[in-house]
Amino acid sequence: MPTFDALHYPYASRRNVVYANKGMVATSQPLAAQAGLQVLQAGGNAIDAAIATAAALTVVEPNANGIGGDAFALVWHGGKLHGLNASGPAPQSITLDKLTSQGLSEVPKYGPLPVTVPGTPAAWAALAQRFGRLPLKTSMAPAVELAREGFPVSPTVAGAWQTATALFRDAFKEPYFKHWFDTFSPERAPQPGEIWRSAAHADTLQSIADTNAESFYRGPLAERIAAFVQSAGGYLTQEDLAAFQVDWCDPISVNYRGYDVWEIPPNGHGLVALIALNILKGFDFTERDTLRTHHLQIEAMKLAFADGLAHIADPAHMRVSVADLLSDAYSAERRALIGARALQPMPGEPSRGGTVYLSTADGEGNMVSLIQSNYMGFGSGMVVPGTGIALHNRGNNFSLDAKHPNSLAPGKRPYHTIIPGFLTKDGKAVGPFGVMGGFMQPQGHVQMVMNTVDFGLNPQASLDAPRWEWESGKRVSIERSTPEHLFHGLAGLGHEVTWSANRVGFGRGQIIWRNADGVLCGGTEPRADGSIAAW
Numbered sequence: 001m002p003t004f005d006a007l008h009y010p011y012a013s014r015r016n017v018v019y020a021n022k023g024m025v026a027t028s029q030p031l032a033a034q035a036g037l038q039v040l041q042a043g044g045n046a047i048d049a050a051i052a053t054a055a056a057l058t059v060v061e062p063n064a065n066g067i068g069g070d071a072f073a074l075v076w077h078g079g080k081l082h083g084l085n086a087s088g089p090a091p092q093s094i095t096l097d098k099l100t101s102q103g104l105s106e107v108p109k110y111g112p113l114p115v116t117v118p119g120t121p122a123a124w125a126a127l128a129q130r131f132g133r134l135p136l137k138t139s140m141a142p143a144v145e146l147a148r149e150g151f152p153v154s155p156t157v158a159g160a161w162q163t164a165t166a167l168f169r170d171a172f173k174e175p176y177f178k179h180w181f182d183t184f185s186p187e188r189a190p191q192p193g194e195i196w197r198s199a200a201h202a203d204t205l206q207s208i209a210d211t212n213a214e215s216f217y218r219g220p221l222a223e224r225i226a227a228f229v230q231s232a233g234g235y236l237t238q239e240d241l242a243a244f245q246v247d248w249c250d251p252i253s254v255n256y257r258g259y260d261v262w263e264i265p266p267n268g269h270g271l272v273a274l275i276a277l278n279i280l281k282g283f284d285f286t287e288r289d290t291l292r293t294h295h296l297q298i299e300a301m302k303l304a305f306a307d308g309l310a311h312i313a314d315p316a317h318m319r320v321s322v323a324d325l326l327s328d329a330y331s332a333e334r335r336a337l338i339g340a341r342a343l344q345p346m347p348g349e350p351s352r353g354g355t356v357y358l359s360t361a362d363g364e365g366n367m368v369s370l371i372q373s374n375y376m377g378f379g380s381g382m383v384v385p386g387t388g389i390a391l392h393n394r395g396n397n398f399s400l401d402a403k404h405p406n407s408l409a410p411g412k413r414p415y416h417t418i419i420p421g422f423l424t425k426d427g428k429a430v431g432p433f434g435v436m437g438g439f440m441q442p443q444g445h446v447q448m449v450m451n452t453v454d455f456g457l458n459p460q461a462s463l464d465a466p467r468w469e470w471e472s473g474k475r476v477s478i479e480r481s482t483p484e485h486l487f488h489g490l491a492g493l494g495h496e497v498t499w500s501a502n503r504v505g506f507g508r509g510q511i512i513w514r515n516a517d518g519v520l521c522g523g524t525e526p527r528a529d530g531s532i533a534a535w
Contacts, residue, residue: 015460015464015523015524015526016460017458017459017460017461017521017522017523018460018521018522018523018524018532018534019519019520019521019522019534020519020520020522020534020535021363021518021519021520022040022362022363022535023037023040023041023046023049023360023361023362023363023520023534023535024359024360024361024512024520024522024532024533024534024535025037025040025049025053025358025359025360025532025533025534026358026359026360026510026511026512026522026523026524026530026531026532027053027057027356027357027358027359027510027524027530027531028057028061028064028156028356028357028358028436028508028510028524028525028528028529028530028531029056029057029060029061029154029157029356029528029529029530029531030154030529030531030533031056031060031146031151031154032053032056032057032060032061032358032531033053033358033531033532033533034142034531034533035052035053035055035056035142035143035146036049036050036052036053036056036358036360036533037049037533037534037535038052038142039051039052039134039138039139039142040360040362040535041535042134042138043133043134044132044133044134044138044139045131045132045133045362045364045366046360046361046362046364046366046367046368047075047077047127047128047131047132047133047360047366047368048128048132048133048134048138048139049139049360049362049368050073050127050358050360050368050370051124051127051128051132051136051139051140052139052140052141052142052143053358053360053370054071054120054123054124054356054358054370054372055124055139055140055142055143055205056142056143056146057356057358057372058120058143058201058205058372059143059146059147059151059198059201059205060146060151060153060154060157061157061356062161062184062378062390063157063160063161063164063377063378064157064160064355064356064373064374064377064436065120065355065356065372065373065374066120066374066378066379066389066390066391066392067118067120067121067201067204067205067208067216067387067388067389067390068118068120068225068374068379068384068389068390068391068392069118069119069120069372069373069374069375069379069390069392069394070086070087070088070116070118070119070120070372070373070392070394070416070418071084071086071087071119071120071123071124071370071371071372071373071418072084072085072086072087072123072264072268072370072371072372072416072418072419072420073086073123073127073368073369073370073371073420074251074262074264074368074369074370074420074421074422074432075127075131075366075367075368075369076365076366076367076368076422076429076432077131077366079365081251081262081422081424081429082130082131082248082251083248083249083250083251083264083265084123084126084127084246084247084248084249084264085246085247085248085249085264085265085267085268086119086120086122086123086126086246086247087116087119087267087268087394087413087414087416088116088117088118088119088244088394088413089116089117089240089244089314089411089412089413090116090235090395090398090408090409090410090411090412090413090414091115091116091117091234091235091236091237091240091410091411092237092239092240092243092410092411093235093237093410094113094235094395094408094410095408095409095410096400096402096407096408096409098235099113099400099408100400104400105400106396106399106400107395107396107397107398107400107408108396109376109380109393109396110171110172110177110380110381110382110393111174111176111177111232111233111234111380111381111382112176112229112230112232112233112234112235112236112380112382113233113234113235113395114380114393114394114395114396115229115234115236115380115382115391115392115393115395116236116392116394116395116413116414117236117240117241117244118216118389118391118392119244119246120372121208121213121216121217122213122216122217122244122245122246123246123370123372124136124139124140124208124213125208125212125213126246126248127368128212129212130248131366136208136209136212136213137209137210139209140205140206140208140209141209143205144202144205144206144209145202147197147198147199147201147202147205147388148197148199148202149197150195150196150197151195151196151197152192152193152194152195153190153191153192153193153194153195153196154192154529155192155529156504156527156528156529157529158189158190158191158192158194159192160377160504161184161185161189161190162188162189164189164377164378165184165185165188165189168180168181168185168378168381169181171381172381174232176228176231176232176382177381177382179382179383179384179385180378180381180382180383180390182383182385183198183200183383183388183390184378184383184390198388200386200387200388201387201388202388203387203388204221204387204388204389207219207220207221208221216241217241217242217244218241218242221384221387221389222238222241222242223238224384224385224386224387225241225384225387225389225391226238226240226241228382228384228385229382229391232382234382249264249265250265251263251264251265251422252264252265252270252271252274252322252326253274254274254277254278254281254326255281256277256278256280256281256449256453257281257453257454258425258426258453259423259424259425259430259449259453260423260424260425261273261274261277261421261422261423261445261449262421262422262423262424263419263420263421263445264419264420265315265322266312266313266314266315266318266322266415267312267313267314267315267413267414267415267416268312268416268417268418268419269308269312269415269416269417269419269439269441269442270419270420270421270442270445271308271312271322271325271326272301272304272305272307272308272312272442273304273419273421273441273442273443273445273446273449274326275303275304275307275308275325275326275331275334276297276300276301276303276304276442276446277446277449278326278328278331279300279303279304279331279334279335279338280296280297280300280446280450281331282331282332282335283296283335285450285454285455287455288450288451288454288455288457288465289483289486290486291485291486291489291490291493294468294486294489294490295342295489295490295493295495296338297446297447297450297468298342298468298470298476298490298495299338299342299343300334300335300338300446301442301443301446301470302343302345302470303334303337303338303345303348304442305345305439305442305470306345306346306347306348307325307334307347307348308442309347309415310347311325311347311405312405312406312415313404313405313406313412313414313415314406314412314413314414316412317405317406317407317409317412318405319405330348333348334348340493341493341494342474342490342493342494342495342496343474344473344474345473355371355372355373355375355417355418355436355437355438355441356371356372356373356436357369357370357371357420357434357435357436357508357509357510358370358371358510359431359432359433359434359510359511359512359522360432360512361431361432361512361514361520363518365429365514365518367422367429367431367432367512367514368432369420369421369422369432369433369434370420371418371419371420371434371436372418373392373417373418373436374390374391374392374393375392375393375394375396375397375417375438376393376396376438378390379391379392379393380392380393381393394414394416395408395414396414397414397415397416397417398412398414398415417438417439417441418436418441419434419441419442419445420432420434421433421434421445421448421449423449423452423513429514430513430514431511431512431513431514431520432510432511432512433445433448433449433459433509433510433511433512434509434510435447435448435507435508435509436507436508436509437504437505437506437507437508440467440469440505440506440507441507443467443468443469443470443507444467444506444507444509447462447465447467447468448462448463448509448511451465452511452513458521458523459511459512459513459521459522459523460522460523460524461523462511462523463509463510463511463523463524463525463526464523464526466478466479466480466481466482466483467479467506467507468482468506469505469506469507473496474494474495474496475495475496475498476490476495476496476497476498477497477498477499477500477505477506478490478497478498478499478500479499479500479503479506480499480500480501480503482499487499503526503527504527504528506527507525507527508525508527508528508530509523509525510522510523510524510525510530511523520534522534
């Protein structure tokens with residue numbers, strides 16, 4: 001763990017950092033964190049706690065994730081880091097021509113067309129089978145109870161729920177959207193503190209738990225999912241669901257000033273964070289809140305995203321390798337493009353060769369970085385009748401340009417925005433970290449790593465500090481709490497800067513670090529209903 005010097009940092013006093021030694025769960029909703037802690041104290045390990053927390057989040061934060069979404073995880077177990085990609089592919093019967101022949105130039109955001117195979121239930125089952133100590137039924141029990149008995153909706157969740165309801169009432173006219181309103185907003189969205197429950201959601205979670213997710217992919221739930229999507233004009237079939245398997249993968253990394261920063265390889269865009277850090281490690285940084293620091297961070301992120309958006313796809317379809325994009329020679333080439341003024345980012349040509357996040361740790365050394373999402377809040381707006389299953393809309397990330405590596409194709413996984421992060425040093429775990437929030441995620445990862453490694457901030461101070469987000473071209477949004485001299489300074493360098501008071505738009509993160517004595521040090525997101533449950 002780095003030596004932290006955050007006692008006098010102006011953003012460190014909003015919430016105290018949390019210490020523990022037997023176990024810790026950090027996530028965006030207190031009841032979900034408690035679900036994970038409950039499982040830890042019942043004899044489970046960090047993996048069981050992650051499953052419990054993830055399942056509970058589908059209940060208590062349905063505006064950001066659900067049973068019908070995707071998941072990724074980095075698991076430190078047995079002194080090694082393991083990667084899990086549980087993102088689903090496009091249906092086998094969908095084609096680019098079928099969509100373009102309808103006059104579409106992009107995959108729609110809502111409805112049946114962007115629905116890909118959900119991977120989240122398979123992720124829970126795979127984690128439990130490979131690394132868990134408890135049966136899936138035990139780990140998921142708190143989530144089932146929350147759904148069946150109800151829970152008081154937390155403030156940030158209530159606000160997002162109300163916003164989504166207003167949007168959907170204007171946008172959703174087709175009859176197949178009725179089931180979303182029946183499930184989540186029959187009359188209105190819940191208010192903060194109001195009890196919300198879903199017996200259908202509880203029944204579905206129980207079925208997944210009882211069958212180790214078999215019912216979802218090869219049973220009655222699969223039949224209901226496929227029938228509903230097809231009745232609405234979509235392409236997902238029972239065969240698509242039955243064929244799905246998670247991908248246990250080797251994580252990818254770069255070394256940043258002695259620390260190894262780890263991400264899941266493509267189709268996720270954790271690679272973007274690594275490209276940016278590889279560029280930034282060629283500069284020296286001594287202070288966080290300087291114009292030079294912000295300018296260099298933003299410029300590196302622009303270049304990294306330009307490459308990511310041009311090259312990241314299902315790995316079977318990528319034309320440029322991860323190794324080439326992370327080579328020192330290519331990083332130096334991209335670094336040389338950064339000058340004194342804001343640039344218009346363009347992809348390079350290297351040599352060719354809405355989301356929830358949680359961190360868990362136990363007293364035995366196991367640690368988990370897990371993220372799951374329905375995308376764009378509630379996802380596609382498609383809820384399978386009588387199940388509580390809100391289907392995601394990840395297919396929206398496909399390109400309909402046949403020449404692009406991320407073009408839509410049967411059985412292909414789309415470019416994916418959700419990314420868990422992990423930090424190690426000298427082959428030992430430092431811990432999990434993540435910042436949820438669409439295309440903010442790699443940008444949040446870079447800022448969290450630099451806050452920790454370059455500026456010595458503890459986990460809570462790292463999360464409390466103001467953030468920026470590059471949007472496109474020279475456009476940058478910065479949080480309203482950012483020092484004013486940085487706003488004017490960046491504008492003077494040619495950045496098109498805007499203030500933003502929407503703190504949730506800058507992502508929602510969690511961090512748990514472990515020191516040499518085994519003490520856990522955690523921080524949680526001040527921009528959400530974040531909570532740490534510690535033991």
